[in-house]
Amino acid sequence: MKRFETETCIKFVPLKTRVYNTYIEIGSTKKGCYAMIGYHPQKNGQGLPVNFQLPECTAHQGTIEHELLHVIGILHEQARSDRDEHVTIVWENIEKGKIHHSYKESKN
Ligand SMILES: [Zn+2]
Numbered sequence: 001m002k003r004f005e006t007e008t009c010i011k012f013v014p015l016k017t018r019v020y021n022t023y024i025e026i027g028s029t030k031k032g033c034y035a036m037i038g039y040h041p042q043k044n045g046q047g048l049p050v051n052f053q054l055p056e057c058t059a060h061q062g063t064i065e066h067e068l069l070h071v072i073g074i075l076h077e078q079a080r081s082d083r084d085e086h087v088t089i090v091w092e093n094i095e096k097g098k099i100h101h102s103y104k105e106s107k108n
Contacts, residue, residue, distance in 0.1 A: 001068065003061075010072065015047075023047040024071050033057035033066075038073035078102045 001012040015023055022039060025047025035050040042048060050071050052058050057067075078087060081104055089102050 003065070004068065021045070024050050026050045026052065028052050028054045028057075033063055035067040035071040037070045037075060075105055076101060079105050081105055 004010045005012065022042075024035075027049065028051065030051045031053050033052055033056070036048055040048065048071050050067050052064065052067065057063050077083060078089060079102065080086075083089075083104060091099070091102070094102055
């Protein structure tokens with residue numbers, strides 16, 4: 001979070017000082033490293049979930065940054081609507097069961 005705040009205009013603030021109703025809720029009780037991409041209305045005033053299974057998901061700073069980027073709305077590069085201007089997808093090189101990671105989103 002400090003790196004993003006230092007290098008971008010993004011600011012993370014503690015929940016107790018929030019001014020918006022939407023917030024991220026970071027946990028480690030579930031399996032896997034994941035975050036929803038961007039804003040999704042949450043039930044019962046819950047935060048947007050970000051999970052870091054311990055210790056696997058916190059072993060590398062890049063994994064943490066990856067999930068934080070998702071929760072603020074950043075897609076995988078290969079899924080961006082403009083990806084064909086920047087990368088070539090070699091479909092036959094993608095493992096079975098993971099091809100959905102390379103489907104293009106309709107908007108960025
Ligand atoms: Zn991801």
